[in-house]
Amino acid sequence: MTWYDIKLITLQKxxxxxxxxxxxxDVTLPYLAAMPYVCNEGLALLYTDxxxxxxMFDEYEFRLDEKGAMLLPLYMASQLYKDEDAxxxxxxxxxxxxxxxxxxxxxxxxxxxxxxxxxxG
Numbered sequence: 001m002t003w004y005d006i007k008l009i010t011l012q013k014x015x016x017x018x019x020x021x022x023x024x025x026d027v028t029l030p031y032l033a034a035m036p037y038v039c040n041e042g043l044a045l046l047y048t049d050x051x052x053x054x055x056m057f058d059e060y061e062f063r064l065d066e067k068g069a070m071l072l073p074l075y076m077a078s079q080l081y082k083d084e085d086a087x088x089x090x091x092x093x094x095x096x097x098x099x100x101x102x103x104x105x106x107x108x109x110x111x112x113x114x115x116x117x118x119x120x121g
Contacts, residue, residue: 001069004058007035009073013092014081031080042075045100067106071099 004022011017016028024032036052043050043064050063062069078093 001062001064001066002058003052003056003060003062006039006062006069006072006076007032007058009070010035010076010080013073013077014084034080035076038076038079039072041079042072042096045075046071046103067099068103071096071103074099 008017008020008022011022011028011031014031016031017023022028022032033054036054036056039052043052046064046068048064048068052060062072064072074092074096078089078096081089081092
């Protein structure tokens with residue numbers, strides 16, 4: 001999945017664009033400017049060392065597998081859309097957290113297949 005794909009899906013979730021094209025206008029520019037930083041927060045929560053920068057090329061291909069990359073728009077929309085629609089932002093964050101748990105358990109993050117040890121006492 002490319003950086004462009006992540007940005008497009010995020011904007012679609014926030015109803016800032018429709019269709020398959022990012023339009024740079026007064027509505028989308030503030031969101032686009034904040035996206036690298038918010039994306040990096042999401043990547044850190046997925047325990048990956050991958051990061052994006054404000055000058056990242058749209059064609060950049062994420063190393064995360066598809067399931068992990070699809071979580072990023074949920075996290076990004078949850079953070080960027082908080083002031084516009086707190087209820088929808090909360091739904092996106094909850095979906096991200098559920099997906100994140102599944103992703104971390106799958107062993108595809110840098111945490112690998114870390115096992116939780118429960119001690120009985």
